[in-house]
Amino acid sequence: xxxxxxxxxxxxxxxxxxxxxxxxxxxxxxxxxxxxxxxxxxxxxxxxxxxxxxxxxxxxxxxxxxxxxxxxxxxxxxxxxxxxxxxxxxxxxxxxxxxxxxxxxxxxxxxxxxxxxxxxxxxxxxxxxxxxxxxxxxxxxxxxxx
Amino acid sequence: xxxxxxxxxxxxxxxxxxxxxxxxxxxxxxxxxxxxxxxxxxxxxxxxxxxxxxxxxxxxxxxxxxxxxxxxxxxxxxxxxxxxxxxxxxxxxxxxxxxxxxxxxxxxxxxxxxxxxxxxxxxxxxxxxxxxxx
Numbered sequence: 001x002x003x004x005x006x007x008x009x010x011x012x013x014x015x016x017x018x019x020x021x022x023x024x025x026x027x028x029x030x031x032x033x034x035x036x037x038x039x040x041x042x043x044x045x046x047x048x049x050x051x052x053x054x055x056x057x058x059x060x061x062x063x064x065x066x067x068x069x070x071x072x073x074x075x076x077x078x079x080x081x082x083x084x085x086x087x088x089x090x091x092x093x094x095x096x097x098x099x100x101x102x103x104x105x106x107x108x109x110x111x112x113x114x115x116x117x118x119x120x121x122x123x124x125x126x127x128x129x130x131x132x133x134x135x136x137x138x139x140x141x142x143x144x145x146x
Numbered sequence: 147x148x149x150x151x152x153x154x155x156x157x158x159x160x161x162x163x164x165x166x167x168x169x170x171x172x173x174x175x176x177x178x179x180x181x182x183x184x185x186x187x188x189x190x191x192x193x194x195x196x197x198x199x200x201x202x203x204x205x206x207x208x209x210x211x212x213x214x215x216x217x218x219x220x221x222x223x224x225x226x227x228x229x230x231x232x233x234x235x236x237x238x239x240x241x242x243x244x245x246x247x248x249x250x251x252x253x254x255x256x257x258x259x260x261x262x263x264x265x266x267x268x269x270x271x272x273x274x275x276x277x278x279x280x
Contacts, residue, residue: 077268079241082218086244089222111209111216115223 014098015046016124017091020071021104022054023080026062030128035069037126037145041101044143045124048097053084085112092119101126101143105135113138147178147255150230152221153204154237155187156213159195163238163261167202169279170236170259177232177257182224186213214241225249234259235273240266246273 004011018041025032034052041047051072054063058075066073076083091097092115099122102109113135116123125131125139129146136142151174158165174180184205187196191208199206209216222245224230232255235242246256246269258273270276 076244077240078243079214082214082241083244085215085218086222086248089219090226090248092223093226108211108215111219115219 012096013046013048014096015048016041016099016101016122017088017094017097018047018050018101018126019084019088019103020050020052021080021084021102021106021109022052022058022066024104024106025128026052026054026066032128032145034066034071037103038070040145041126041143045099045101047101051087053080053087055080081106081108085109088112089115092116092121098122099124099140103127105130105132107132107134110134110138147231148181148229149174149178149232149234150182150221150224151180151184151234151236152182152217153185154213154217154235154239154242155185155191155195155199157237157239158261159185159187159191159199163263165236165261166279167199167204171202173259173277173279174232174234174257177234177255181230184220186217188213214239218242218245221245222248225252225254228252231255232257235269236260237269238263238265240268243268243272250274 038050052066054075056077063073088100100116101124103126105127113123122140125135125142131144185199187208189210233249234257236259238260249256256273257275258269259277262278
């Protein structure tokens with residue numbers, strides 16, 4: 001570390017940014033354990049941060065639960081998909097982020113997947129058992145939670 | 147100054163909105179060099195509209211789904227890569243609000259062009275400048 005500093009190189013830990021499409025994933029019917037998901041992901045990858053995008057209909061209880069499980073929350077007044085895409089694009093210009101993990105089941109994110117690949121970063125798709133094939137096949141890696 | 151113009155086709159290129167694209171391009175050029183000028187259209191776009199946009203010299207992107215995500219991605223890429231100094235959006239859609247906020251925090255001038263009809267109050271209050279064109 002000290003040798004790196006001598007050459008003006010600042011040591012930085014690189015890792016993965018994890019984004020969750022809240023309205024798409026966090027429904028009572030799906031009943032996904034978000035804490036377990038994050039824990040499992042952390043065993044495989046170095047997750048630098050995890051962020052859940054929620055819409056204006058998210059209850060205070062849901063926001064609190066999301067924060068308690070180790071996620072940052074972002075409540076959007078506008079479309080969640082657009083806000084999340086912009087958030088992902090911002091991280092593509094972050095030199096400390098070497099990959100993006102997205103938890104969604106929305107085919108609109110195919111555009112995001114190709115953008116991540118254009119930037120030579122790893123794309124991991126996280127989903128439940130009925131994860132769309134188009135998302136699975138376009139990702140570098142996919143991960144199904146139970 | 148480099149200007150990037152992004153046009154939300156399905157939202158603005160409608161009979162009830164009446165946008166004069168030529169005027170929009172002229173207004174953009176008043177702020178600097180137009181380095182990006184792109185219109186996003188969906189699969190329902192008519193050939194006449196596509197040809198008219200080609201004649202105006204715009205780059206056209208036709209998307210199979212909703213245009214919001216591709217447009218937000220390209221515009222935010224231009225913002226984060228520092229390719230542009232002025233971001234111009236031709237839209238009435240509040241969905242682009244996070245994009246304006248991100249651009250402003252990076253010191254990029256934000257302009258929203260609309261026609262007044264159904265214009266988003268959130269966009270109006272967030273952008274550095276709002277231009278109404280009839």
